[in-house]
Amino acid sequence: MLRRYILNKTNTFINYRYASQSMLQSTIDDKLGIATLVMNKPPVNSLNLEFLEEIKSQLTQFKNDKIRGMILTSDLQKIFCAGLDITEFSNPNPERLSKICTTFQDTWLALYLTQFPTVAVINGHSPAGGCLLAMSCDYRVMVGPNYTIGLNETKLGIVAPKWFQDCMVAVIGQRKAEVSLTTGKMYTTDQALQIGLVDESVPDVDNAINKGIQFLNNFQKISPWAYKMTKDIRRQPTVQWLIDNKQKDLDFVVKSMMSPNVQKSIGLYLQSLKK
Numbered sequence: 659m660l661r662r663y664i665l666n667k668t669n670t671f672i673n674y675r676y677a678s679q680s681m682l683q684s685t686i687d688d689k690l691g692i693a694t695l696v697m698n699k700p701p702v703n704s705l706n707l708e709f710l711e712e713i714k715s716q717l718t719q720f721k722n723d724k725i726r727g728m729i730l731t732s733d734l735q736k737i738f739c740a741g742l743d744i745t746e747f748s749n750p751n752p753e754r755l756s757k758i759c760t761t762f763q764d765t766w767l768a769l770y771l772t773q774f775p776t777v778a779v780i781n782g783h784s785p786a787g788g789c790l791l792a793m794s795c796d797y798r799v800m801v802g803p804n805y806t807i808g809l810n811e812t813k814l815g816i817v818a819p820k821w822f823q824d825c826m827v828a829v830i831g832q833r834k835a836e837v838s839l840t841t842g843k844m845y846t847t848d849q850a851l852q853i854g855l856v857d858e859s860v861p862d863v864d865n866a867i868n869k870g871i872q873f874l875n876n877f878q879k880i881s882p883w884a885y886k887m888t889k890d891i892r893r894q895p896t897v898q899w900l901i902d903n904k905q906k907d908l909d910f911v912v913k914s915m916m917s918p919n920v921q922k923s924i925g926l927y928l929q930s931l932k933k
């Protein structure tokens with residue numbers, strides 16, 4: 659649906675290709691140089707290993723395509739992204755768990771440090787890893803008023819890795835992030851706007867895409883080099899810990915995920931979702 663809207667709107671896409679397995683659809687508007695990356699993994703765009711690998715590889719492709727901007731959004735009704743695939747946490751295979759963790763680290767670094775500006779059009783619920791994807795973009799437009807966004811990891815009985823937390827601090831500041839993270843709070847669109855977790859709230863997805871394009875148009879007269887250098891300087895403090903501590907982060911995740919207490923919490927959370 660969203661895909662059709664975007665295509666009708668510009669009519670100028672030269673490049674409309676499906677990534678493998680169609681979990682992701684990418685389009686590039688040749689005239690504006692703007693790419694749209696649409697997540698389409700029903701029922702909730704949960705991030706498993708294969709989906710993360712696709713996102714990472716599409717970001718590399720966009721880099722090679724030398725696009726001037728990207729909109730990240732979802733083709734699903736009511737869901738932007740439900741975060742990591744929780745079934746991957748339940749009685750995990752340590753080898754696969756390590757691979758997911760490493761792929762997620764790399765996907766985040768690739769998204770957080772893109773050489774082109776990015777906008778998340780949050781057209782549905784966006785908990786945990788979904789919120790992280792949105793926070794990693796340069797700008798967030800959220801459709802309201804009925805969706806929610808936040809880092810709710812404590813509600814699952816797990817700990818958001820330091821880089822999730824630092825990313826939130828970079829967006830909403832230390833104090834608000836601390837309260838938000840420890841309570842695992844999910845914010846409505848209006849609340850998210852109020853605390854600065856999103857930049858704009860709009861009533862529908864058409865408006866959201868327009869706002870995203872408007873934001874990206876700001877960069878038409880900005881040198882890509884000046885943009886990228888400025889972004890790197892701003893974002894370097896947030897990424898440096900992970901770059902220096904990938905193995906330590908991985909060890910922490912694997913160790914904590916395998917602990918009986920965490921497994922019990924995850925089991926209960928999964929059951930509550932099924933209900």
Ligand SMILES: CCCCCCCC/C=C\C=C\CC(=O)SCCNC(=O)CCNC(=O)[C@H](O)C(C)(C)COP(=O)(O)OP(=O)(O)OC[C@H]1O[C@@H](n2cnc3c(N)ncnc32)[C@H](O)[C@@H]1OP(=O)(O)O
Nearest residue numbers: 704740741742743744746758759783785786787911931932
């Ligand atoms: C694997 C290790 C990787 C290590 C990587 C780094 C380490 C990071 C460490 C921790 C970080 C964690 C970050 C996360 O992202 S944890 C995930 C947190 N996500 C959630 O809490 C979302 C839970 N889901 C919901 O709140 C709702 O489902 C919602 C998204 C609001 C949609 O609601 P609704 O439209 O009512 O749909 P349903 O609830 O009925 O869901 C439909 C089916 O989808 C299943 N589901 C939902 N979310 C997930 C998910 N995140 N993963 C897997 N499956 C999910 C749900 O159970 C329903 O399934 P079924 O139809 O079979 O009942």
